[in-house]
Amino acid sequence: MTRSTADLRVRLLRAAEQEIGSAGPAKASLRAIARRVGVSHQATAHHFEDRAGLFTALAVEGFELLLEEIAAAIDAVPDDADAGARVVASGAAYVEFALGHPVMFDVMFRPELLHADHPRLREARGMHLELMVGTVAAAQEAGWGTAVPTEELAVVGWASVHGLAVLHRDAQLADVLPEVDAAQLLRQVARALDALA
Template sequence: MTPGKTDRSTYHHGDLRQAVLTAALDVIAADGPAALSLRDLARRAGVSHAAPAHHFGDRTGLLTAIAAQGFGLLADTLAGGTGLADRGRRYVRFATAHPAHFQVMFAPDLLRADDPELTAARARAGAELRAGVTTLPGRDARTTGIAAWSLAHGFATLYLTHNVTDAVGPLPPEDYFDLLTGFLTDRADGTPGT
């Protein structure tokens, strides 16, 4: 085959959409979302340069699809969690297992906020997050939910950006997160906090 030419087999990719998403996630993990180029992703996936645009429209469409996929994975990870602390653990586990998704999911300036797939996946993940708050009687669910999400999201972000790597040491990040939540929910005298 002549260099620069694409043979017919590249047009019949098994799952082109997922191949482009996977290539995009690799680029984001290595260099961040700003490094994405549809043309480069087509080359990496072994397809014509127009193929990614056919599936995603443009770069924003691709990033929106990544975020929607990420929120779906987050909802799956949170499902079946037993209470607020377990859901926080699962949130941290998701973020560290899917750092490229995590980077894109919470960058609204990169996404189409009105995309139906994104809206549905985000709502599903939000419902799973809120389900942990309902197990705490006598607390304002909205404020407690924001506090819990802030703790889990903040820790995951600090961990992924290597700001707390030395403090965490060899512990899995979700185990260190357990230590943090225990520290914050118990009073200095050892009695549970309110």
């Protein structure tokens, strides 16, 4: 892939984010996305087979970026931190990603918009699941949440953090808990999960 071809692909992905953000995923057409970049509708076919293909590429990019941000947050936790600190850090990174990339985050979890069986998407989702489960397993080895099976605890934690991310992104938390920040709520989630043990 030449540099100009790669650049166009990236420009189409950014234009897709902009178009989805302004028109919504249902109304974001390839034609409108191509218009934002200043290319013909047919030019998108060189990179993406259809709209779902473009959205799938955006979702893959999102999962890869999410993985990078979660891994960086986990790595930043001091070695002497308590057992659940890396779980909390991963949850905080997840929420920050949702707030920082709301369109990408939304597309990542909308299988009806994607080619859900695309190999790169399946791989990216699998790596995200592996990181979640691995983070919980490491915390359990250090004594956190030990009485709950690892996969179950990871899914309960993911559901809690995902819900918190969506509520925070959609400005619903401010109505219910205007004085509480997301980091404090994440620590409460971690304590609640640990209490399951």
